[in-house]
Amino acid sequence: MTTWMDIVVVCPKCDTTFKGTVIGSCGYAGKDTDFYPRYWGANPLPHFVKVCPSCNYADHPSKFKQGTPRQDVPREEKLPCWRRYELVAETQRQDGASTFTLAQTLHRAAWGARAVDRDKTKELEFLHQARELFQQALSEDGVPTEPDDLRPIITYLVGELYRRTGEESIALEWFAKVLPMLDGGEELEWLTKLVESQTALAQKSHTENLSKE
Numbered sequence: 001m002t003t004w005m006d007i008v009v010v011c012p013k014c015d016t017t018f019k020g021t022v023i024g025s026c027g028y029a030g031k032d033t034d035f036y037p038r039y040w041g042a043n044p045l046p047h048f049v050k051v052c053p054s055c056n057y058a059d060h061p062s063k064f065k066q067g068t069p070r071q072d073v074p075r076e077e078k079l080p081c082w083r084r085y086e087l088v089a090e091t092q093r094q095d096g097a098s099t100f101t102l103a104q105t106l107h108r109a110a111w112g113a114r115a116v117d118r119d120k121t122k123e124l125e126f127l128h129q130a131r132e133l134f135q136q137a138l139s140e141d142g143v144p145t146e147p148d149d150l151r152p153i154i155t156y157l158v159g160e161l162y163r164r165t166g167e168e169s170i171a172l173e174w175f176a177k178v179l180p181m182l183d184g185g186e187e188l189e190w191l192t193k194l195v196e197s198q199t200a201l202a203q204k205s206h207t208e209n210l211s212k213e
């Protein structure tokens with residue numbers, strides 16, 4: 001069950017006071033194969049970030065100051081969910097955020113397009129952008145290795161985002177890199193299973209595409 005409440009915040013950039021919704025609690029049942037949590041009840045994704053109605057500064061609610069409730073406080077604008085995360089990425093770029101952080105934010109923009117806006121074109125556009133940035137983060141050693149080494153998970157994810165954007169043969173190359181990265185411990189057994197199932201899926205559509213040509 002998703003619960004939410006209204007808060008009044010002040011934009012740290014232009015001092016505009018506005019009202020917005022924040023999530024009190026939420027839960028999910030299962031995840032998509034690119035880790036999107038399938039929330040039950042109202043989708044909380046749009047409300048995890050706030051967007052200033054005056055200057056479009058966008059970030060997590062904790063980055064805004066608390067404001068005083070007044071009658072005439074404007075409400076946060078209704079924007080597509082993907083746009084909210086696109087604006088957060090713009091804020092993060094200006095703040096010099098890491099490639100990995102930007103990749104995560106644009107991946108959430110894709111989730112928003114998929115699960116909230118139901119906009120396939122935007123979903124694919126952001127999956128593509130996120131994939132390029134995750135790939136860049138891997139190549140510049142920008143993927144966290146502490147407290148957990150996320151590199152095998154992100155390597156799988158790059159493959160899965162290639163698969164989701166219709167590039168099965170490249171997806172297969174990325175999936176093939178994952179298992180040699182694992183030390184055989186039980187901890188990432190779920191990842192081994194995921195790599196196996198998504199490899200099978202990618203192989204199937206790859207073969208079907210070849211037979212169409």
Ligand SMILES: [Zn+2]
Binds near residue numbers: 012013014053056
């Ligand atoms: Zn502002």
